Amino acid sequence: MQALMCHAWGPIDQLRVEEVADPHPGPGQAVVDVHAASVNFPDALIVQGSYQVKPALPFSPGAELAGVVREVAADVTHVKPGDRVIAFPGYGAFAQRCLVEAARLMPLPAEMDFDTGASFMLTYGTSIHGLRTIGKLQAGETLLVLGAAGGVGLAAIEIARAMGANVIAGASSDQRLELCRAHGAQTTINYSTEDLRARIDELTARRGVDMVYDPVGGSLAETALRATAWRGRYLVVGFAAGEIPKIALNLALLRERAILGVFWGDAMRREPALLKNDIKTLVGWFQEGKIRPDIQERVGLAGAADAIARMANRQVIGKVVVLPQS
Numbered sequence: 001m002q003a004l005m006c007h008a009w010g011p012i013d014q015l016r017v018e019e020v021a022d023p024h025p026g027p028g029q030a031v032v033d034v035h036a037a038s039v040n041f042p043d044a045l046i047v048q049g050s051y052q053v054k055p056a057l058p059f060s061p062g063a064e065l066a067g068v069v070r071e072v073a074a075d076v077t078h079v080k081p082g083d084r085v086i087a088f089p090g091y092g093a094f095a096q097r098c099l100v101e102a103a104r105l106m107p108l109p110a111e112m113d114f115d116t117g118a119s120f121m122l123t124y125g126t127s128i129h130g131l132r133t134i135g136k137l138q139a140g141e142t143l144l145v146l147g148a149a150g151g152v153g154l155a156a157i158e159i160a161r162a163m164g165a166n167v168i169a170g171a172s173s174d175q176r177l178e179l180c181r182a183h184g185a186q187t188t189i190n191y192s193t194e195d196l197r198a199r200i201d202e203l204t205a206r207r208g209v210d211m212v213y214d215p216v217g218g219s220l221a222e223t224a225l226r227a228t229a230w231r232g233r234y235l236v237v238g239f240a241a242g243e244i245p246k247i248a249l250n251l252a253l254l255r256e257r258a259i260l261g262v263f264w265g266d267a268m269r270r271e272p273a274l275l276k277n278d279i280k281t282l283v284g285w286f287q288e289g290k291i292r293p294d295i296q297e298r299v300g301l302a303g304a305a306d307a308i309a310r311m312a313n314r315q316v317i318g319k320v321v322v323l324p325q326s
């Protein structure tokens with residue numbers, strides 16, 4: 001089969017599409033024909049050796065997929081060849097076939113195509129986990145989303161709106177903010193050209209926001225934290241800007257703010273029942289038309305490395321999907 005391969009931690013342009021041996025399932029495993037796999041920011045980190053998870057070399061990146069079960073081990077009974085599934089293997093999805101722990105396969109909802117199914121779990125899973133379970137966002141509250149036109153950012157906008165909250169979207173260009181409005185953000189801040197704090201004060205009549213969803217980090221983080229209201233919550237989701245902010249803890253004491261970490265992958269490993277419940281809610285919202293992954297681009301395996309590099313360089317809007325069978 002063809003697969004995008006990483007032989008050594010390093011620059012993304014070292015990744016190559018190669019012919020490799022087909023995987024076969026060991027106990028508890030299944031092999032899935034990958035019809036679509038989406039690009040996520042952690043793909044860029046994992047191939048450079050700077051992610052929390054470090055697979056044995058060589059490996060294929062690609063964290064999540066949608067496809068059809070090809071083969072299962074003899075001890076696997078809850079899925080069978082031919083089943084349409086979605087999965088979050090963490091890596092291995094930028095390949096024509098992917099080995100997956102069968103317990104982690106979920107049915108692809110009938111009304112979802114492969115591209116949509118492959119763009120669903122990580123971004124929407126992270127955002128519902130952060131906003132609902134960790135942040136306990138309430139209807140009527142105001143949420144500020146940073147990096148709002150990115151994968152987890154757009155998902156956070158839609159989920160917050162589905163939960164009845166008001167959304168202020170922050171992003172670095174007017175084109176990105178237009179997309180945020182199309183996904184439900186009521187108000188927007190272009191933090192490349194506008195003063196983030198001054199605009200939050202203006203939009204909230206100086207009250208501040210109830211919650212910040214921050215997948216960006218860097219220099220925006222402290223400003224956003226300082227702009228939270230009494231008992232505001234600040235969700236630490238990621239550091240796309242590349243810099244992990246150092247925050248003085250007096251900012252938590254003042255206004256009784258809470259700084260809350262969100263680590264979807266680990267939470268799902270520790271509490272798989274949470275994932276099932278979140279996916280059930282998300283599928284319901286998808287069926288009601290409240291959420292829809294924004295697929296801006298589709299590429300073959302040969303275009304996957306370039307798509308990962310563009311994501312790392314702030315050039316991607318919405319989702320890019322890799323189609324390994326094309």
Ligand SMILES: NC(=O)c1ccc[n+]([C@@H]2O[C@H](COP(=O)([O-])OP(=O)(O)OC[C@H]3O[C@@H](n4cnc5c(N)ncnc54)[C@H](OP(=O)(O)O)[C@@H]3O)[C@@H](O)[C@H]2O)c1
Nearest residue numbers: 041147150151152171172215237238239240241262263264
């Ligand atoms: N905690 C978790 O469980 C979890 C789960 C999934 C992802 N994440 C993390 O969340 C972050 C975002 O992931 P994503 O898939 O949404 O990525 P994405 O689609 O690339 O979006 C990231 C956004 O960050 C902004 N950004 C600011 N500075 C940047 C820079 N120097 N390089 C790249 N982007 C920059 C960009 O928006 P503007 O240009 O508009 O600023 C971009 O749209 C990543 O750090 C990822 O590792 C965390």
